[in-house]
Amino acid sequence: MTGLEATITGFLKLTFLSMVPFVLASQGTMLGGRTGVFNVAQEGIMLVGASVGFLVSYMTGSNLLGAVVAMAVGGLFGLLLAYFTTTLKMDQFVVGLALFFIGMGLSSLLPKLAIGITLTPPVIPTLPDVAVPLLNKIPFIGPILFNQNILVYISVLASIGLWYILFHTNMGLRLRSVGENPKAADALGINVVRNRYLTSIVGGMFIGLAGAYLPMVYTGTFTDLMTKGRGWIAIALTFFGGWSPIPILLGSLFFAAIEVLAFRFQVGGSFIPYQFLIMLPYIATIVVMIFSFGKARPPAFLGQNYDRERRTL
Amino acid sequence: MTQIKKFFPYLIAVLAAFLILGIALWVLKFNPLKAYQTLLFTSFRTPNGFIQTLLKWIPLTLVALAFTVPLSSGKFNIGAEGQMLVGAIGAAAVGILGRDLPPALLLPLVILAGMLAGAFWGLIAAWLLYQFNINEILSTVLLNFISFALIDFVATGPWRDPAAGHPTTVPIGEGGFLPMLVKNPPLHSGLIIAIVVAVAIYFFTSKTSAGYELVVTGANPRASKVHGIDIRKMFLFSMVIGAAAAGLAGAIEVSGVHHRLIEGLHSNFPTLGLIIGLMARGKNQVVPFVAFFIAILEVGGSAMQRTIMVPVQIVLIMEALILIFILLADIIKRRQK
Numbered sequence: 001m002t003g004l005e006a007t008i009t010g011f012l013k014l015t016f017l018s019m020v021p022f023v024l025a026s027q028g029t030m031l032g033g034r035t036g037v038f039n040v041a042q043e044g045i046m047l048v049g050a051s052v053g054f055l056v057s058y059m060t061g062s063n064l065l066g067a068v069v070a071m072a073v074g075g076l077f078g079l080l081l082a083y084f085t086t087t088l089k090m091d092q093f094v095v096g097l098a099l100f101f102i103g104m105g106l107s108s109l110l111p112k113l114a115i116g117i118t119l120t121p122p123v124i125p126t127l128p129d130v131a132v133p134l135l136n137k138i139p140f141i142g143p144i145l146f147n148q149n150i151l152v153y154i155s156v157l158a159s160i161g162l163w164y165i166l167f168h169t170n171m172g173l174r175l176r177s178v179g180e181n182p183k184a185a186d187a188l189g190i191n192v193v194r195n196r197y198l199t200s201i202v203g204g205m206f207i208g209l210a211g212a213y214l215p216m217v218y219t220g221t222f223t224d225l226m227t228k229g230r231g232w233i234a235i236a237l238t239f240f241g242g243w244s245p246i247p248i249l250l251g252s253l254f255f256a257a258i259e260v261l262a263f264r265f266q267v268g269g270s271f272i273p274y275q276f277l278i279m280l281p282y283i284a285t286i287v288v289m290i291f292s293f294g295k296a297r298p299p300a301f302l303g304q305n306y307d308r309e310r311r312t313l
Numbered sequence: 314m315t316q317i318k319k320f321f322p323y324l325i326a327v328l329a330a331f332l333i334l335g336i337a338l339w340v341l342k343f344n345p346l347k348a349y350q351t352l353l354f355t356s357f358r359t360p361n362g363f364i365q366t367l368l369k370w371i372p373l374t375l376v377a378l379a380f381t382v383p384l385s386s387g388k389f390n391i392g393a394e395g396q397m398l399v400g401a402i403g404a405a406a407v408g409i410l411g412r413d414l415p416p417a418l419l420l421p422l423v424i425l426a427g428m429l430a431g432a433f434w435g436l437i438a439a440w441l442l443y444q445f446n447i448n449e450i451l452s453t454v455l456l457n458f459i460s461f462a463l464i465d466f467v468a469t470g471p472w473r474d475p476a477a478g479h480p481t482t483v484p485i486g487e488g489g490f491l492p493m494l495v496k497n498p499p500l501h502s503g504l505i506i507a508i509v510v511a512v513a514i515y516f517f518t519s520k521t522s523a524g525y526e527l528v529v530t531g532a533n534p535r536a537s538k539v540h541g542i543d544i545r546k547m548f549l550f551s552m553v554i555g556a557a558a559a560g561l562a563g564a565i566e567v568s569g570v571h572h573r574l575i576e577g578l579h580s581n582f583p584t585l586g587l588i589i590g591l592m593a594r595g596k597n598q599v600v601p602f603v604a605f606f607i608a609i610l611e612v613g614g615s616a617m618q619r620t621i622m623v624p625v626q627i628v629l630i631m632e633a634l635i636l637i638f639i640l641l642a643d644i645i646k647r648r649q650k
Contacts, residue, residue: 040450084637084640088641088644089644090640090641090644091640093389093450094591094640095637095640097391097587097591098591098633098636098637098640099633101584101587101588101629101630101632101633101636102630102633102634102637104584104629105626105627105629105630105633106626106630108626109624109626109627109630112624112626113341113624228458229454229455229457229458232451232454232455232458233455235450235451236451236455239448239451273466273470275462275463275465275466275469276462276466278461278462278465279458279459279462279463282455282456282458282459283459285451285455286441286447286452286455286456289441289445289447289448289451289452290441290445290447
């Protein structure tokens with residue numbers, strides 16, 4: 001393997017690895033949004049997912065258990081969001097922000113209560129790479145795509161699964177109709193409330209797992225505010241991907257590439273001050289939004305609660 | 314009597330939050346009564362406690378207004394953090410470059426630079442909304458993250474104070490310092506500026522026709538449009554005004570408290586500003602009072618951590634809980650009608 005090839009392989013491998021939190025959080029956002037529940041608590045849910053996922057892994061020694069609990073907590077936040085907005089009809093943005101605060105507060109409180117302050121940070125083993133037999137022997141592509149940690153595969157498969165469910169099953173059609181026109185869906189006998197709860201909870205689970213990925217793959221430990229805006233970026237990516245699973249997957253990949261590139265330049269040293277490289281992913285998101293907003297239409301009832309007894313929509 | 318009746322559900326909401334967290338504290342083996350005593354009364358026990366509370370009230374009120382003014386027109390400005398930081402950068406830049414100017418000139422320039430820089434940062438998001446219809450929640454949050462890198466760049470650049478361990482610039486000219494109202498413990502005159510701004514915004518939104526157009530836009534954008542109000546201009550305008558208030562908060566921190574630019578000077582004010590704005594349910598005139606309440610909790614919260622080791626993060630959770638219960642009280646009130 002030549003030096004250049006090794007560099008490119010390394011870069012692409014890291015890009016796929018960095019794509020995962022964006023994919024999971026964006027798919028979770030998309031899923032809730034498809035029925036009209038617009039979650040803006042991603043940053044808080046990811047932080048709680050990271051915190052709880054890390055703590056459970058640290059205490060039980062099982063990353064799997066940590067990931068499962070992180071998903072459960074994410075689902076709980078999704079449930080709360082659905083209850084406050086769908087059942088109590090509170091403003092979705094306001095509830096989302098309140099959940100974001102609670103998540104942020106809990107995420108830094110829990111490690112202090114459970115572990116306390118230690119001299120050396122407690123660490124968990126990060127997820128190992130799992131080679132897919134045979135496929136990992138394909139030249140060039142093999143090491144990039146088929147020698148990754150398990151959540152890379154899961155995030156890609158989940159994206160494809162979501163695409164299939166949303167666009168090729170009856171259930172998906174019902175979900176989408178709730179987000180496009182809940183009144184009509186209701187008239188057809190589709191349970192608007194149940195569909196909104198379901199997608200909000202499952203979406204929250206995705207977002208919680210996205211958070212748990214950070215300590216489990218990147219750092220091995222939890223640090224305060226370690227999501228660094230990834231939750232907010234996930235919302236932007238969801239818009240960018242037109243609320244559709246496959247474009248979201250590709251958008252996340254593109255975004256991860258920029259993130260890795262900025263990081264590489266930072267470490268490698270360059271004539272540009274590193275602070276401007278840190279800005280790059282955020283600026284890229286804004287530029288991307290300029291080109292994507294208004295083109296792909298979000299679900300018609302995104303962010304709006306449905307009241308059966310109201311005459312007009 | 315009607316006032317009391319109106320206020321009563323919110324009082325219950327606050328008490329419910331205290332009760333739930335009290336149980337949580339008790340389960341965690343802290344003494345809830347002692348904790349709450351510290352939380353609520355630290356601000357009033359000593360002159361220093363009271364002045365600390367006022368010093369927190371100043372930026373809290375301004376960043377909360379940075380949220381509620383755009384909310385009056387129906388827009389969510391989550392970017393007070395970035396606007397405050399860029400305001401602080403602008404104020405510090407003018408204060409350092411013009412360090413030899415006399416106070417009569419430098420002080421107004423520093424304050425003005427902070428407001429303009431903050432307003433500019435808000436204008437970016439407002440323009441993206443105006444021109445490309447980009448969701449302002451997203452653009453303002455992303456601009457926050459850009460501003461973190463920006464302040465790091467400025468505080469570690471040519472103006473860096475090599476003696477400081479933390480990224481910090483050299484001090485601004487003494488002419489740019491806000492005069493002190495009380496010498497010891499120090500209380501600067503940013504207090505007066507914040508009061509003036511809060512009153513001015515109240516008058517603007519409730520007593521002027523331009524302010525009325527703003528509020529109407531938020532209440533019913535479609536009807537406003539039909540009646541000839543350029544609602545997109547209203548969005549732009551309200552975002553810029555709010556951002557200027559956040560920029561002012563940054564300038565006051567530089568000119569009144571630190572006398573230099575320090576990375577992290579925004580503390581947790583912008584997050585609390587959102588909570589305050591939401592607790593006030595977007596009402597500009599309620600913001601200063603809620604901000605005072607939150608300032609008490611913040612001062613009490615750090616005292617609680619120092620004296621009885623209750624982690625200070627409890628306070629953020631408590632504030633979020635109070636917020637949710639206040640919103641629930643609204644729902645219950647609506648149902649009873």
